[in-house]
Amino acid sequence: MARYIGKRILIAIVTILVILFILFLLLQLMPGSPFNDEKLSAEQIAVLKEKYGLDKPVVVQFLTYVKNMLKGDLGVSYALSPDTPITDLIANRFPVTLKIGFFGMLLGTLTGMLLGFLTAFFKNKVLNVFYNILTLLGVAVPSYLFAMCFSYFLGYRGKLFPLLYDFRSPISSSIMAVVAMSLGVMAVIARFSKAEASDVMKSDYVLFAKCQGLSNTTTILRYVLKNSMMPVITVMASLLVGLLTGSLVIEQMFSIPGVGGLLTNAIAVNDYSVVIALSFVYSVLYIVVMLILDIMYCVIDPRVRLGGKPE
Amino acid sequence: MSDKAQAVIEVKNLDITFKMPTGNVHALRGVDFTLRENEVLALVGESGCGKSVTAKAIMGILPENGMINSGEVVFHDGGESIDLLQKKISWRRKNINGSKISMIFQDPMTSLNPTMSIGAQLIVAIRNHEEITKKEAYARSLELLYEVGITDPERTMEQYPHQLSGGMRQRIVIAIALSCNPKVIICDEPTTALDVTIQNRILDLIQKIQRTRGISVIFITHNLGVVAKIADYVGVMYAGKIIEVGSIFDVFYDPRHPYTWGLLSAIPDVSDEKGELYSIPGTPPNLAKEIVGDAFAPRNPFALDIDFKAEPPLFKASGTHYVASWLMDERAPKVEMPDNLKERIASMKKEGLLYVEGRE
The missing domain is CATH 3.40.50.300 (P-loop containing nucleotide triphosphate hydrolases)
Structure with missing residues (x-):
């Protein structure tokens, strides 16, 4: 098990380095430089270049860049608020995005698994119709549309929740955003859970357990649940990407002071360093989540944990 | 006859x-x-x-x-x-x-739960019908594995299906099927x-x-x-x-x-x-x-x-x-x-x- 996890961590580190390299290349290949201002004289540009270390050879620049990025120094903003360290720009915003994303994912996963597994286990017609409607809507309708509906019906008409994010009541003012984001996750997870659980329930080992006289409850708890989890975990990884990009729009709609707003602003004013720093942070976040999922596989499935073939 | x-x-x-x-x-x-x-x-x-x-x-x-x-x-x-x-x-x-009445299936590769150890599967099957302690069920499991020709039952109890060959798995399936003395x-x-x-x-x-x-x-x-x-x-x-x-x-x-x-x-x-x-x-x-x-x-x-x-x-x-x-x-x-x-x-x-x- 330790070997498996060690290997995963190593792969994660290599992936991060590769991402850094690509980001650096992008910066180099981008036309112009931060000092494209016509008012600047050649001497002034040289001074600026020296100040930021841009006069050094590319290799040295890259090494410094990697060193600083890994240390957590993401550089400074050029345009949004010149010379402010990007870490400072992100520091307050990132936790908000992370919290909303995490709860969206958690809520979506839990409700999705509940809906999917219950539909698979009980084979109830009413439940099945309910399942079909919910998952179809969840898969087909983008999260911002849900967000708009919630805003209008629950926020504006029902006055149940504040329309915009409020620092004084961060929970009640982000509920609509979290639920809107969770619905897509819920739908996909429910579909996977149901399909997988239905398959496992027809598998030979479940039939064999029934031939041994194990009750439905025991077979579900000890045989079906664990064996249906693997594909669900796999799909969670890809859902996460959708969730992160989806949150960009949702954050704007509810004026949530998260990274999403920062990113859209940075893109609008061509602040490359901020865009690239955020891409890096998103990538690292994604890699860390993948690592956690890989470790979860390991805990659930002995085939991953122990590796090996028949003796 | x-x-x-x-x-x-x-x-x-x-x-x-x-x-x-x-x-x-x-x-x-x-x-x-x-x-x-x-x-x-x-x-x-x-x-x-x-x-x-x-x-x-x-x-x-x-x-x-x-x-x-x-x-x-x-x-x-x-x-x-x-x-x-x-x-x-x-x-x-x-x-x-x-x-x-018990039943053995055709494919031993799919008849056992892949995420449960052999021991756990035997013990669940035994304790499902008989109110005995885990220890007693463990002892019975060893006997059963021995009966179906498994030479190192203690080790097999700890193993998972994917670590065993088809023949071994079918022996284990038979052991589980026999576990509660069916007629x-x-x-x-x-x-x-x-x-x-x-x-x-x-x-x-x-x-x-x-x-x-x-x-x-x-x-x-x-x-x-x-x-x-x-x-x-x-x-x-x-x-x-x-x-x-x-x-x-x-x-x-x-x-x-x-x-x-x-x-x-x-x-x-x-x-x-x-x-x-x-x-x-x-x-x-x-x-x-x-x-x-x-x-x-x-x-x-x-x-x-x-x-x-x-x-x-x-x-x-x-x-x-x-x-x-x-x-x-x-x-x-x-x-x-x-x-x-x-x-x-x-x-x-x-x-x-x-x-x-x-x-x-």
């Missing part, structure tokens, strides 16, 4: 239909047989003839679209006779499955998915366990070589019916149904110099359509007019031997089995194929 032995399971006129999106498939069209104490009954026939469906109906694990139209599965236990089909599935799980074990092609060398060992194991424990076995297979080795009684199935049933000697040495003739002729024979394999012409009927007359008639070179109009009943050939063919009717013309099958049977007799140790 004899007719006098007590019946354990009696299947009477079992009739099952599967509901399919394209229409209904009449999988079993009235199956009758009796399994007696301390006896191995082989059910043989081509794929799709209803062997496995019969087994699943006895275990109460038919898929949801399987509907039992009529019939009985009577289980005799002591003085009691219970029609299992009249009981609730939950009752059968609690009182019959595992503790009285009957249904083996659904238990050796088909294994290497040829392993097949024989698993077969020997099943035979040894059947004899030492004195249990009854329903052995489903399409391999007549296996039948010759293990079975006391044989039921030949075709298109959802038993068409010939009798002792192993009745069916192998004195087959009466043209389909059984075909099956016996189709056994590959290494001593045959021409080396051509025989196969029964045609294909089994489509069970999605209602069958009129004898289902085998279109493939039967000896078919009579009546075969296409009315279904033959089971005619009695001898004390233990029954055949569903109009050729058995006294008004039917005398038809002899093909000559090369006669030779085949004569050579089987000479080789003493059926004179297996322990068989009367």
Whole structure:
């Protein structure tokens, strides 16, 4: 098990380095430089270049860049608020995005698994119709549309929740955003859970357990649940990407002071360093989540944990 | 071995239909047989003839679209006779499955839970029926693993299915099936998915366990070589019916149904110099359509007019031997089995194929 996890961590580190390299290349290949201002004289540009270390050879620049990025120094903003360290720009915003994303994912996963597994286990017609409607809507309708509906019906008409994010009541003012984001996750997870659980329930080992006289409850708890989890975990990884990009729009709609707003602003004013720093942070976040999922596989499935073939 | 032995399971006129999106498939069209104490009954026939469906109906694990139209599965236990089909599935799980009747599946690679250790699977199966401590269940598990020929049971208890070979897994499946001392074990092609060398060992194991424990076995297979080795009684199935049933000697040495003739002729024979394999012409009927007359008639070179109009009943050939063919009717013309099958049977007799140790 330790070997498996060690290997995963190593792969994660290599992936991060590769991402850094690509980001650096992008910066180099981008036309112009931060000092494209016509008012600047050649001497002034040289001074600026020296100040930021841009006069050094590319290799040295890259090494410094990697060193600083890994240390957590993401550089400074050029345009949004010149010379402010990007870490400072992100520091307050990132936790908000992370919290909303995490709860969206958690809520979506839990409700999705509940809906999917219950539909698979009980084979109830009413439940099945309910399942079909919910998952179809969840898969087909983008999260911002849900967000708009919630805003209008629950926020504006029902006055149940504040329309915009409020620092004084961060929970009640982000509920609509979290639920809107969770619905897509819920739908996909429910579909996977149901399909997988239905398959496992027809598998030979479940039939064999029934031939041994194990009750439905025991077979579900000890045989079906664990064996249906693997594909669900796999799909969670890809859902996460959708969730992160989806949150960009949702954050704007509810004026949530998260990274999403920062990113859209940075893109609008061509602040490359901020865009690239955020891409890096998103990538690292994604890699860390993948690592956690890989470790979860390991805990659930002995085939991953122990590796090996028949003796 | 004899007719006098007590019946354990009696299947009477079992009739099952599967509901399919394209229409209904009449999988079993009235199956009758009796399994007696301390006896191995082989059910043989081509794929799709209803062997496995019969087994699943006895275990109460038919898929949801399987509907039992009529019939009985009577289980005799002591003085009691219970029609299992009249009981609730939950009752059968609690009182019959595992503790009285158990089943082994074809593919040992998929019969065990991949995320549970062998030990845990054994202990769950044991403690499901008996209120004993984990320690006692563990001790019993070791004995069971030892009984099925596993040399290092302590180690195997800790292992997971993917760490074991197919033969080992099938041994473990057998151990789990035996864990609550059932009276009957249904083996659904238990050796088909294994290497040829392993097949024989698993077969020997099943035979040894059947004899030492004195249990009854329903052995489903399409391999007549296996039948010759293990079975006391044989039921030949075709298109959802038993068409010939009798002792192993009745069916192998004195087959009466043209389909059984075909099956016996189709056994590959290494001593045959021409080396051509025989196969029964045609294909089994489509069970999605209602069958009129004898289902085998279109493939039967000896078919009579009546075969296409009315279904033959089971005619009695001898004390233990029954055949569903109009050729058995006294008004039917005398038809002899093909000559090369006669030779085949004569050579089987000479080789003493059926004179297996322990068989009367």
